[in-house]
Amino acid sequence: MNSTNKELDMGRETDSELNTFIDEWEETPEKNREVFTRLREYLGKKEGVTLQFIARPGVTYSLRAVHAAQKKRSLFVMVDVIEDNPRWLSVCFYGEMITDPEEKGDVVPGxxxxxxxxxxxxxxxxxxxxxxxxxxxxxxxxxxxxx
Structure with a gap:
């Protein structure tokens, strides 16, 4: 894999890469760095969950969570940091894996x-x-x- 598209389990190397990304991310008044860190910690505490970090500099930085019991798919949620000014987050789930009773999410075909x-x-x-x-x-x- 090249350095612009790394998909690694959250071992030392990936954890280090993710920590470096977060450390170098200058917080803005929107506090999205703080939100990303909170979601990372929230997912990281779940039993049986492995995190992957995929960096595509200039495009997105993705945190993906997969449960050890999953067989059909390679993740159950993707938390993307969208490169913009300021950066913002997009948290995506497979449509049938969640409910959205308050319709706060956007349905995105494919x-x-x-x-x-x-x-x-x-x-x-x-x-x-x-x-x-x-x-x-x-x-x-x-x-x-x-x-």
Whole structure:
């Protein structure tokens, strides 16, 4: 793999790469660095979950979570840092792996590795939105164990 598209399990090398990315990310008033770090820690505490970090400098930086019990898919959520000024986040799930009772997400046909997705954009730190997404993370993680 080349250095612009690394997909590595969260071993020392990837963890180091992710930590370097976060350390070099200058926080903005929107606090999206803080939100990304919070979601990383939230996912990292889930039993059976492995994180992958894929850096595509100038485009996106993706944090992907996969559950050890998953058989059909290579992830259950993708948290993308979108390169913009300022950076913002897009948290995408496979459409059938979550519910969105308040319809806060955007349905994106073919939006997650070619499958239909529900994505939640985060332009700035919003505690209510983050908590809503954390509930979706819990739901997707539970459903991933049934695949």
């Amino acid at each position: 939006g997650l590795l070619g499958e239909d997705a529900v994505c939640f954009d985060i332009a700035e730190r919003d505690e209510e939105r983050i908590r809503y997404i954390e509930v979706r993370l819990d739901e997707a993680c539970r459903n991933a164990t049934k695949e």
